Amino acid sequence: MKLDSKTILIYVEHSGSKVKKNTSELITAVKKAAPSAELTGVLLCVPAERAKLCSDIEKLNLKKVYVVENESFSIFSKENFASAVKAVIEKAAPALTVFSHTTNSSETAKVLASRTQLAIICDAINFAVYEDGEFVAVHPMYAGKIRAHIKFENQPGGIVTLRPNVVEVCETASGACSSFETVPFTPVSNDAVKIINVIADASKKIDLSEADIIVAGGRGVGSKENFKVLEDLAAAINGVVGASRAAVDAGWREHHDQVGQTGKIVNPKIYIACGISGAIQHTVGMQTAKCIIAINKDPEANIFKIADYGIVGDLFQVVPELASELKKLING
Amino acid sequence: MNILVLVKQTPDTESKIKLNSDNTAIETGDLKYIINPYDEYAIEEAIKLSEKFADSKVTLICLGNAALKETTETLRKGLAMGASDAILIDAAGLNTACPYLTANAIYQNISSLKYDIILSGMKAVDDDYSCVPTLLAGMLNIPAVTAIVKLTVSPDQKTAECEREGESGREVLISSLPALFSAQKGLNEPRYPSLKGIMAAKKKEIANKKAEAVSPKIKIVKLSTPPPRPAGKIVKGDFPNNVKELASLLRSEAKVI
Ligand SMILES: Cc1cc2nc3c(=O)[nH]c(=O)nc-3n(C[C@H](O)[C@H](O)[C@H](O)COP(=O)(O)OP(=O)(O)OC[C@H]3O[C@@H](n4cnc5c(N)ncnc54)[C@H](O)[C@@H]3O)c2cc1C
Ligand SMILES: Nc1ncnc2c1ncn2[C@@H]1O[C@H](COP(=O)(O)O)[C@@H](O)[C@H]1O
Numbered sequence: 001m002k003l004d005s006k007t008i009l010i011y012v013e014h015s016g017s018k019v020k021k022n023t024s025e026l027i028t029a030v031k032k033a034a035p036s037a038e039l040t041g042v043l044l045c046v047p048a049e050r051a052k053l054c055s056d057i058e059k060l061n062l063k064k065v066y067v068v069e070n071e072s073f074s075i076f077s078k079e080n081f082a083s084a085v086k087a088v089i090e091k092a093a094p095a096l097t098v099f100s101h102t103t104n105s106s107e108t109a110k111v112l113a114s115r116t117q118l119a120i121i122c123d124a125i126n127f128a129v130y131e132d133g134e135f136v137a138v139h140p141m142y143a144g145k146i147r148a149h150i151k152f153e154n155q156p157g158g159i160v161t162l163r164p165n166v167v168e169v170c171e172t173a174s175g176a177c178s179s180f181e182t183v184p185f186t187p188v189s190n191d192a193v194k195i196i197n198v199i200a201d202a203s204k205k206i207d208l209s210e211a212d213i214i215v216a217g218g219r220g221v222g223s224k225e226n227f228k229v230l231e232d233l234a235a236a237i238n239g240v241v242g243a244s245r246a247a248v249d250a251g252w253r254e255h256h257d258q259v260g261q262t263g264k265i266v267n268p269k270i271y272i273a274c275g276i277s278g279a280i281q282h283t284v285g286m287q288t289a290k291c292i293i294a295i296n297k298d299p300e301a302n303i304f305k306i307a308d309y310g311i312v313g314d315l316f317q318v319v320p321e322l323a324s325e326l327k328k329l330i331n332g
Numbered sequence: 333m334n335i336l337v338l339v340k341q342t343p344d345t346e347s348k349i350k351l352n353s354d355n356t357a358i359e360t361g362d363l364k365y366i367i368n369p370y371d372e373y374a375i376e377e378a379i380k381l382s383e384k385f386a387d388s389k390v391t392l393i394c395l396g397n398a399a400l401k402e403t404t405e406t407l408r409k410g411l412a413m414g415a416s417d418a419i420l421i422d423a424a425g426l427n428t429a430c431p432y433l434t435a436n437a438i439y440q441n442i443s444s445l446k447y448d449i450i451l452s453g454m455k456a457v458d459d460d461y462s463c464v465p466t467l468l469a470g471m472l473n474i475p476a477v478t479a480i481v482k483l484t485v486s487p488d489q490k491t492a493e494c495e496r497e498g499e500s501g502r503e504v505l506i507s508s509l510p511a512l513f514s515a516q517k518g519l520n521e522p523r524y525p526s527l528k529g530i531m532a533a534k535k536k537e538i539a540n541k542k543a544e545a546v547s548p549k550i551k552i553v554k555l556s557t558p559p560p561r562p563a564g565k566i567v568k569g570d571f572p573n574n575v576k577e578l579a580s581l582l583r584s585e586a587k588v589i
Binding site (some may be wrong): 027076102103104106107111112113114115119120121122123130134136139140141142143144145146148149150151152153154155158177190191192193195196197198199200201207235249255256258261262263267269270280281286287290291292293305306307308309310311312313316318321322325326328329330 | 337343345346347348349397430432457458461462463467475476477478497500505507508518521547548549550552553554555558561563564565567575578583586
């Protein structure tokens with residue numbers, strides 16, 4: 001599928017009051033691959049949110065933003081969200097629709113693909129346009145051991161989801177205000193699947209796959225209570241706590257804290273691995289972190305092979321000391 | 333209750349994956365294969381349901397290379413865990429690098445079967461698409477609830493309550509049946525096959541099926557390996573000087589703090 005000077009639709013992700021950073025990541029990635037394409041956005045929100053989001057949206061510098069306003073968007077439903085995006089696609093006829101590969105948006109994208117028959121490339125880490133003009137998305141396979149360069153085949157348009165945190169956002173100069181077009185929409189009531197409850201987890205501040213700083217603990221941490229040491233370091237540097245499978249399987253951490261092939265694939269700026277040996281199923285989940293720091297008492301541990309900085313020592317000594325040193329630095 | 337379980341064989345997660353000489357495929361010669369780890373949770377959940385509801389049948393569905401003995405071994409392991417039947421759809425001649433095509437080939441072979449629940453893994457650890465279940469459910473026009481960590485089927489077998497990690501917390505959902513559920517880690521602990529199960533599985537027939545090729549929607553142009561990470565350094569010195577040194581390196585050299 002060729003992209004040049006065609007319309008690309010960006011799915012604007014937001015928190016209700018702010019446009020999320022990953023939306024800018026999408027725009028950066030698309031602009032880099034297809035500089036002359038025309039970028040438009042789709043915004044789903046409840047009516048009360050629109051005014052709050054307006055100034056953030058204008059900063060995105062999109063040519064046009066299709067707004068679908070509906071009270072039903074206060075609760076996430078992949079069917080309802082997908083059918084709203086479908087309504088916009090029918091109007092805008094984009095060559096490409098781009099989502100962030102976050103928990104909810106990736107679900108919406110997949111349902112959209114299944115409802116529209118459009119092709120989908122899930123969980124890309126980069127886009128490119130080849131010399132022949134073909135759009136290509138790079139998707140890690142085998143937990144990142146291999147990268148597949150994938151194009152759309154025999155397709156008028158396609159859907160792609162971009163992994164959060166892999167693209168460094170380029171700030172663009174603020175241009176003219178976007179124009180808005182409201183798209184009418186009747187929500188789909190999905191009787192087949194109903195959310196009856198959402199049990200909020202107070203300890204889960206941000207999803208690991210979107211976190212900038214992760215302090216991860218493994219079997220070396222020794223117990224559920226001992227994770228307090230890691231929590232303290234995370235708190236000092238505004239990070240979140242992750243874990244190896246050994247720590248999760250021991251019942252010290254929740255499953256959603258697990259990093260690795262059968263856990264989360266993460267991409268933080270800083271990853272501090274404490275008492276983690278560095279098994280391949282773990283390292284494939286965090287090896288793209290910008291800066292990896294390993295703390296392990298075994299100098300032969302595999303984790304040191306991929307760490308930028310390592311300290312051989314007892315984590316119960318090193319981690320609290322590191323927390324106090326970094327706190328000093330941050331507080332100037 | 334009739335339960336279908338989608339299972340795929342994937343390279344062992346320990347494997348080093350190497351590319352062939354023209355970067356179009358991986359070298360499969362030395363690979364060891366396992367059941368996709370997420371599919372093991374799906375099989376376990378299906379067997380648990382079949383133990384709970386009388387007259388249940390658990391049918392494994394695999395689209396794979398029928399010429400490879402590892403493919404049938406994968407199915408035999410699922411049978412040994414306690415599944416009743418297995419269907420192997422031959423992937424020869426199909427471009428399974430396209431999740432739409434995979435879903436379509438499975439669809440062709442199961443749309444006429446009777447089922448109350450379809451269980452699958454939430455992603456295959458080889459292609460890492462996590463798309464096949466949602467696409468398949470769309471073709472079958474049944475609901476798909478992905479990445480579940482808990483499943484409870486109502487006594488009348490008309491609905492199922494399930495739980496999954498959503499963005500704002502743990503979502504509790506009720507779905508009408510038939511529906512497809514994809515399994516996330518945490519759903520259960522897969523059992524080891526018993527000796528009796530292994531013996532019984534050897535005697536079972538695996539039904540061989542085929543699918544018509546449809547045109548793929550995506551195509552892999554080439555494969556590459558990620559750039560290797562440059563070697564790091566161990567911060568030397570005695571505690572606590574090494575930690576002080578690390579902290580200052582993070583600011584002055586790595587510039588991340
Ligand atoms: C199909 C499959 C999927 C898997 N998926 C994942 C996955 O997604 N994520 C994952 O993490 N694993 C996964 N694994 C498991 C993986 O193979 C390893 O078993 C696991 O990562 C080991 O965890 P660990 O490093 O915490 O424990 P260990 O390997 O036991 O290492 C503990 C480390 O702590 C160090 N240590 C002990 N005490 C201290 C101390 N006081 N101070 C400093 N260091 C100390 C030790 O030197 C050691 O290196 C998977 C395995 C399989 C088979
Ligand atoms: N070739 C296949 N045969 C049977 N099931 C499959 C196949 N490919 C994918 N699946 C199922 O779909 C799930 C998700 O796969 P994927 O979308 O490829 O990541 C897997 O965990 C399987 O349960």
